[in-house]
Structure formats: C-alpha cells, structure tokens
Amino acid sequence: MEVIKTDIDGVVIIEPRLFRDERGYFFESFSQRDFQEKVCRTVFVQDNESKSSYGVLRGLHFQKPPYAQSKLVRVIQGAVLDVAVDIRKGSPTFGQHVAVELTGENHRQFFIPRGFAHGFSVLTDEVIFQYKCDNFYAPQSEGALAWDDPDLGIDWRIPADRVLLSEKDRHHSRLRDAEWLFDYHEKLY
Secondary structure (H helix, E strand, O other): OEEEEOOOOOOEEEEOOOEEEOOEEEOOOOOHHHHHHHOOOOOOOEEEEEEEEOOEEEEEEEEOOOOOOOEEEEEEEOEEEEEEEEOEEOOOOOOOEEEEEEEOOOOOEEEEOOOEEEEEEEOOOEEEEEEEEOOOOOHHHEEEOOOOOOOOOOOOOOOHHHOEOOOHHHOOOOHHHOOOOEEOOOOOO
16 A cells, blocks of 8 residues: 655555456455554544435534544545544644545545544545544544635535535534634644
C-alpha cells in the first residue's frame, strides 16, 4: 500500500497495490501490520457499511472522548467526496479540511484520525460506503458540525438544493459556536 500525506498531519490517503489480469483484479484492502507501521498505531474494532443515493450528505460527525474514533473509509461502488475537518483547538490546522474523491474504481481509502469531524457527499446515483472504526459507537458521545458552515468553506460538489440530510444533520452548530471540541495537546491514542 502507498500512503499519501495530505496538508493536515495524520490525515492520509491510502492507495492499495492492485494486481490485474484477464480475470479482473485483486488487492489487499487492509493489513493491521502494514497500517500500524505506515499510518497509525490503532486497532479497528467495528466495520460499518452504508448505501446512499445521489445528493445524500452525511456529516460532519465525530465522537467525543473517551469514545473518540478514528475511521478508515472506502467506497465499494460509486463515488463520494469524503471530508475530514480538524477540530482540535490549538492545532496549526484548526478549522481546515482535506477532501478526497473516493470511488469504486480508484480503490483509495481515507484515514480520519481522532480529533477530526468527518462527512461525505454522494456524487453518483448510488454508493456503497464502508468504514472501519477504532472505537465502538457510543450515542451519548456523538458530536457534529454544520455541513454548510461558511467558515469551513467546503465545496461538497453537489448543488445545495439537491443535498439530502437526515433530520439530525439539519441542526448542527457552526465550528465557531461548537460547545465541545478536541484539545490539540490532549493525547488521543
């Protein structure tokens, strides 16, 4: 696997090594050993999958400590714009984001460390999205930011009038008004 660094330390894109022939392709989608050597020393404990249609926007979500989560995400079918926002107060990249297009064809994966809000928008008619989490889901620990916070400046690559949100995702606060954020100096792993 090739690890591609982004403009925010710790947020990386992973490209697997594909083996193609007349039968199709094969790749190793995950190796705990390689991941810990090249990306982060964490252990994933839960795999999730979602299916969504064009215009669905999920995010920007995170879990607060002690249930903070890292995520390793990928697309099986279709395409999304996947976004990680640094929400660690005191970080040199606080409030900045990284966006990457993940598709069933490019097989890229995106690692979002603890201390970041995460979301994605669906760019194709349908998408199947998978992700690994390094902590179990804890509803009492949920946190989120407004997807359309103008201070974040995220171009979700779908028209605002075509965005499909859950009822919960319609009512999140802007980053500047968030009641809870991570501390950059706090050890999260």
